[in-house]
Amino acid sequence: MKATISALILLVTFSAFSQQKSKMQSKPFTVNGKSVMVYTSADSTNLRITNTDNLKFSVLKQPVETQTCIFVDPNKTFQTFLGIGGAITDASAEVFAKLSQENQQEFLNAYFSKDKGIGYSLIRTNIHSCDFSSDMYTYVNEGDADLKTFSIKHDQKFKIPLIKKATETAGGKLTLFASPWSPPAFMKDTKNMLKGGKLLPEFYQSWANYYVKFINAYQKEGIPVWGLTVQNEPMAVQTWESCIYTAEEERDFLKNYLGPTLSKAGLGDKKITVWDHNRDLMTQRASTILDDPQANKYVWGIGFHWYESWSGGEPMFENVGAVNEMYPNKNLLFTEGCNEKFDANKYQLWKNGERYGKSMIHDFNNGTVGWTDWNILLDEKGGPNHVGNFCFAPIHADTKTGELIYTPSYYFIGHFSKFIGKEAQRISSVSSRSQLITTSFLNQDGKVITVVMNQTNKKVTYNLCIGTNATEVTILPHAIQTLVY
Structure with a gap:
């Protein structure tokens, strides 16, 4: 009997292996006739x-x-390729609302149609205000740690309508993830959403509940939230909304509060991305979080930006590859990049586009699955931005004339996003x-x-x-x- 069972197991195993091998070899690529x-x-x-x-x-x-x-x-x-896209921020949505109906449709097609445009499939959005908002705001009244006043009414005016129109133009589905720039001021040691500061330990649970409220509110609007990042740029004290987490603090908030809270709320399928900052420190952040089994189980991937060249050095593409080698079972996601220091005289500066091409090629070759640009649309001043941090976008709108201005960055991104399909393999x-x-x-x-x-x-x-x-x-x-x- 034992011999019969062993033979049967061997037969099933061999059959499964043969089917797998046959599947792998069924369609070898050929250039014949192509x-x-x-x-x-x-x-x-x-x-x-x-x-x-x-x-x-x-x-x-x-x-x-x-x-x-x-x-x-x-x-x-x-x-396996996840997608390419950009961020629908308050700024992008407010500028979009100022366009004529004809230019709105042109803009939507330009980004979200594969046939008429460059086929974006990935979207990032901000959880309450960031620098690219016209004002500073949260979804709760000041001091409401129980979140009883939680409301996304602010987003329903501009941002949510644009996300819905983009989704419709993209054929009904976009992969959307969200990022916070700062907890509400009362939750921080500085009592200020701007200029860094830290989340106070007594508000860890309340802040974790905030993500749940946000996801549920957006999904009630008919906008599926695929995932989130724990914190935008957690090591940068910015003049705008910012909050500092050391690697250990992000790890502990994730494993003790955010991860369990999402799971308990039935949102355990949401993809959590850690770091969400520049390539320079990403290996240290990855190892601190991912070497902890309790934190690791909640992490889908490591997000990164391209601004490490602020120090005068070159982009650290090899750090992306190092994380890929260290943790091959985790995903790498480019979560933000833009050309800084807006200057209308440089709308057509070709090297701005080349920065995108170079980064995308190197990031993909180092294992990145998805690539997300920053604002999809800004005005003729590189905003709106409530702290004066004006930047470039692939498309600008002159709100005085209504003209849409396509920069080289738009076309460089399009050379990837228009042609690479979802689930493609590098x-x-x-x-x-x-x-x-x-x-x-x-x-x-x-x-x-x-x-x-x-x-x-x-x-x-x-x-x-x-x-x-x-x-x-x-x-x-x-x-x-x-x-x-």
Whole structure:
């Protein structure tokens, strides 16, 4: 009898393994009969995600050193793609409300339609006020620790209507996550929402309950909340809404209050992202929180921003890869980035767009699953912003003329978001020359999306190589291309 059971287990195990292996090998990628559609945006031209070529593959068994190549291997797969998007802040929603109905629809299509625009699928929003709000506000009356006065009435005027319209334009579904900039002033040791300060221990439970109230209120409005971050930029004392958590404090608030409170409220499926700050300190924050089993179980991923270059250094892309190596079972999410110090004379500054392209390629290659820009829309002053911290957005609206102004950043983001589909898998994509950087994804429909960026002042001709096949592509100076095949 034991022998029969053992044989049966072995047979079932072998069958399952064979089915898995068969599934993995059922559809090997091939370039046979495929063409390469090339879409280009380039500096000093009118090319903006423009179809510039339709190419065919031919045999190239062995490239030589004098040839520049992009090597793509669809059989080497990595993280699964979550989405690309931006933040619907109070500022974005207030500017949107000032547009004509025609320009509102153009704007919605520009971001949230795959056909007419660049197909955003990921949205971040603020839990009560942040710097990009016209005023400072919370959802409760001052001193109401029991949250009896909790109301999202403020958001129902501008922000919630825009989220609903964006969702409708995107086909009925967006992945939305929310972030707080500061607890209410009475919960903090400084009694001030601005300029840092810390959450007082006696309000840990009340603040955890606040997240539950927010999620339930939004979902009652018909807006599903996919997840949240514990705190925006928890190590930055800002002139605007901010709150400091050391790594240990964030860990303990998460494991003892926020995580259990969400679970008890039936919201244990909400994805919790920790850190939500720059790449510089992210390994220390990740290890402090994730090495604690009780905190770890509540963490979906580690969020990060790109502002570590404030110190004069270069972006620390390798830190993202280090966290990915340290905790391969956790997700990496870019939660915020923008070009700072608004100047209307620099609307079309190409290097602002290149900053996006470079960051997105490196972040994805280091294991990032989703990438979220900051404000999706700002006005002709880079606001509104109640503390004067004016910045760039991919699209600006001149509220005096009603004109929508598309910046290079919009098109650079679009080279990814328009073409990479949900649940796509990143695949191996390597450049043979430092002049070109690249990343690639395999979509669910079997198409490969390869993004190539030329960082130089010279036109470059390269071979897109898949196995022993290749096609020759030319990329203009300071251009970004998406190749679909």
